[in-house]
Amino acid sequence: MIVPLHAGVALGDLQHLGRPEAIAVALIDTGDGLGLVDPGPSSCREALEGLVADFGARLDDVRHVFLTHIHLDHAGIAGSLAQATPRARVYVHERGAPHLVDPTRLLDSARRIYGAEMDRLWGEFLPVPVDQLVVLQGGERLSVGTRRWRVAATPGHAVHHVAYLDEHVGVVFTGDVTGEATQHGTPALPVTPPPDIDLEAWRPSLDRILEWRPESLFLTHFGEVRDPHRHIEEMWKRLLEWSDTVRASLEHPGSDDARADRFLEEQVDALASGLEPEQVKWIEQDAIRSSWFGLARYWRKKLAPPVVPVAAPVPPA
Structure with a gap:
């Protein structure tokens, strides 16, 4: 089932592994064929076909695939779509x-x-033909059929992350840089898996999005947020808190798995204290645990002593 959001824009739930509200795809009537933002993994192909049909189209009507970044849960099916539909264009950061x-x-x-879970979780990941790529840097203004889009480079969650503003309806498709939330009143949470979390780059990315003054945000995990400023500031505050907690945890003995388990338990307990039991079940606990590892990698790289090159000995004259 799709949920209409704006003129020519709908949300589809890919029901990843049968789980509702895990991965959202945006379906766009561009006036030049079907557009998809973050079409998801190949393991959700059947669900994607059904959503496209509900939108009144077929997969071979796809002409524009907009990727916020190339992580498998966002971009896994892009190559399959491109190879099956040579007229489709795939938009991605350079x-x-x-x-x-x-x-x-x-x-x-x-x-x-x-x-061993790789194939079950994500399915195949086929290459995208190079002549079907639209390579972005950030700062572009795109004319896509009857729609006008703007692109911003938004590193932080991933170095190759971008966000898209649909100027006609004022929605920004933010991928993971604005974190996740549910449609059940749960808080805005960061998404910080390995390998290339960058807190110094992250805040400027959020400011670029806010400078657009969007009416709403479209989160891949999960759905539309109607109060962009509140959501972004809440997510950023929690990201800084998580970062400090993870850094402190590295100073204590124990394995990384034990540290991540403790972090998950502490965060879920803290979140649950302000929620109803029915809301708590919508919190993605695997993502919280994974976020420990991404922030731990960030801090280990940041705190590592610099490598001082050793000059080669000068041979005697």
Whole structure:
């Protein structure tokens, strides 16, 4: 089922692994074929086909695939869509583009994380033909059919992250840089998995989005937020709190798994204290635990002593 949001814009729930409100896709009537923002992983192909049909289209009507970043839960099916529909164009940041053309390194990295669960979770990740890419830097103004879009580089969650503003309806498609929330009154939460969390880059990215004065945000996890400023400031405050907590945890003995488990327990307890039991079940606990690892990697890189190059000995004259 799709949920109409604005003129020509709808939300679709990809029901990842049968779980509602885990991954959202935006469906756009561009006036030049169907547009999709973050179409999700290939493991959700059947659900995506159903959502596209509910929107009055077919997958071979796709002409524009807008990626906020190339993580598998956002971009996994992009190559399949592109290969099946040669007229489709895939929009991606310049630092993500090479990994769509040759996803070997991306998939090797993901397989180290997900192991034997990789295929079940995400399905296949096919390359995108290079001539179907629209490579972005940030700052572009796009004319897509009858719609006018703006692009901002928004690193922080990922170095290759971008956000898109649909100027006609005032919604910004923010991927993961504005975190996650549910439609059940749960708080705004950061999303900080490994490998390239960058807090110094993150706040300027949020400010770029706020400078657009959006009417709403579209979160891949999950749905539309109608109070962008409140959501962003709440997410940022919690991100700084999580960052401090993770840094402190690195000073205590124990394994990373034990530290991550403790972090998850503490955060869920803190969140649950202000929620009804029915709301707590919508909190994505796996994402909170994963966020410990991303912030731990950030701090270990930041606090590592600088490597001082050793000069080669000068041979005697």
